[in-house]
Amino acid sequence: MFLRHLSLVNYKNFDSKDLEFDPVINCLVGDNGVGKTNILDAIYHLCFGKSYFNPVSTQNIKHDTEFFVVDGEFEKEGRSEKIICSFKKGTKKVIKRNGKPYEKFSEHIGFLPLVIISPADRDLILEGSDTRRKFMDGVISQSDKAYLNNLIKYNKVLTQRNSLLKYFVANHTFEKGTLSIYNEQLHALGSEIHKKRLEFISSFIPIFKEQYEHISDKEEQIMLSYESQLDEGSLLDLLEANIDKDRALQYTSVGIHKDDLNFTIAEHPIKKFGSQGQQKSFLIALKLAQFHFIKEQASTTPILLLDDIFDKLDENRVSHIVGLVKNDNFGQIFISDTHAERTENVVKNIHQSYKIFTL
Numbered sequence: 001m002f003l004r005h006l007s008l009v010n011y012k013n014f015d016s017k018d019l020e021f022d023p024v025i026n027c028l029v030g031d032n033g034v035g036k037t038n039i040l041d042a043i044y045h046l047c048f049g050k051s052y053f054n055p056v057s058t059q060n061i062k063h064d065t066e067f068f069v070v071d072g073e074f075e076k077e078g079r080s081e082k083i084i085c086s087f088k089k090g091t092k093k094v095i096k097r098n099g100k101p102y103e104k105f106s107e108h109i110g111f112l113p114l115v116i117i118s119p120a121d122r123d124l125i126l127e128g129s130d131t132r133r134k135f136m137d138g139v140i141s142q143s144d145k146a147y148l149n150n151l152i153k154y155n156k157v158l159t160q161r162n163s164l165l166k167y168f169v170a171n172h173t174f175e176k177g178t179l180s181i182y183n184e185q186l187h188a189l190g191s192e193i194h195k196k197r198l199e200f201i202s203s204f205i206p207i208f209k210e211q212y213e214h215i216s217d218k219e220e221q222i223m224l225s226y227e228s229q230l231d232e233g234s235l236l237d238l239l240e241a242n243i244d245k246d247r248a249l250q251y252t253s254v255g256i257h258k259d260d261l262n263f264t265i266a267e268h269p270i271k272k273f274g275s276q277g278q279q280k281s282f283l284i285a286l287k288l289a290q291f292h293f294i295k296e297q298a299s300t301t302p303i304l305l306l307d308d309i310f311d312k313l314d315e316n317r318v319s320h321i322v323g324l325v326k327n328d329n330f331g332q333i334f335i336s337d338t339h340a341e342r343t344e345n346v347v348k349n350i351h352q353s354y355k356i357f358t359l
């Protein structure tokens with residue numbers, strides 16, 4: 001699968017832009033702030049229906065304009081697939097595949113698998129558990145529609161249960177029966193999600209460790225583990241046991257929406273005890289593992305976006321990544337960098353098919 005053509009109108013700093021891509025390697029080079037990352041984000045938009053960097057759609061519209069259009073022509077399994085993602089202020093975003101609008105954006109997820117490696121990934125280490133859950137959900141959802149649908153349903157029921165808890169307090173009332181209906185629904189959906197996350201993590205860990213060893217060139221005691229309140233007991237029991245607490249808090253304090261991934265080095269949190277280099281290697285290994293996992297599960301090679309990667313790693317680590325790319329059929333890659341010469345020297349050694357775009 002590859003992206004043949006990209007066309008932008010009023011997307012971030014571009015009023016209009018047309019790019020014809022190479023099926024293998026594409027390098028976007030130019031000074032800081034010229035829009036290299038914005039082009040990668042537009043490609044991300046076509047695959048996920050949203051920006052990787054800025055979830056607020058209106059902020060992806062070029063300043064002082066009213067709408068944006070991102071239009072892409074992909075080739076997948078020998079067929080041309082035209083995806084258009086457009087958004088006008090005050091209206092709903094529209095995503096069309098070959099002229100037909102999607103009713104639910106979730107139907108589009110996984111159709112065009114993509115993995116992005118970006119400096120913004122540091123949030124996975126630094127930020128709260130929701131960032132790591134989103135990562136895990138993103139990896140599983142790209143190849144498992146049932147998982148994504150269960151997750152959407154779970155979040156809907158969770159919102160309803162939280163509204164009910166607020167309603168009880170506002171109206172000085174309590175109905176255990178209504179709450180029990182939500183508890184059972186959350187239990188059914190949450191247990192399925194928990195099972196899938198457990199399965200996912202056990203197949204993901206070996207891939208991740210292999211990638212880390214490739215990148216860091218050292219044997220370091222790094223580990224990734226999944227933590228869930230559901231390891232302690234059934235969600236139904238947990239919800240029942242925490243009713244008084246939830247009534248006081250006015251939200252649901254137990255469930256798979258509290259799950260987390262622990263990232264450790266020598267059994268200590270990498271956030272506090274990992275060097276900058278170790279943290280970067282950890283993140284890149286996570287993303288490369290995501291790439292390999294999706295490739296295996298979805299039997300399509302994801303598009304790989306490498307944002308500023310060569311700028312953030314020492315030469316040793318860069319050469320390992322280049323080696324990985326060279327030794328594997330990586331499909332289509334997009335690389336952004338400020339140094340044209342350095343980028344060209346690197347990609348020349350990966351493949352003879354490449355294109356450099358100077359912005």
Ligand SMILES: Nc1ncnc2c1ncn2[C@@H]1O[C@H](COP(=O)(O)OP(=O)(O)OP(=O)(O)O)[C@@H](O)[C@H]1O
Nearest residue numbers: 012013032033034035036037038059060061062063
């Ligand atoms: N909605 C918007 N309207 C207009 N310009 C925008 C909008 N959103 C972002 N920009 C501009 O896009 C530019 C940033 O582009 P981008 O992050 O793609 O740069 P870059 O080439 O990747 O830079 P760097 O090398 O520093 O990473 C900034 O100048 C920013 O002001």
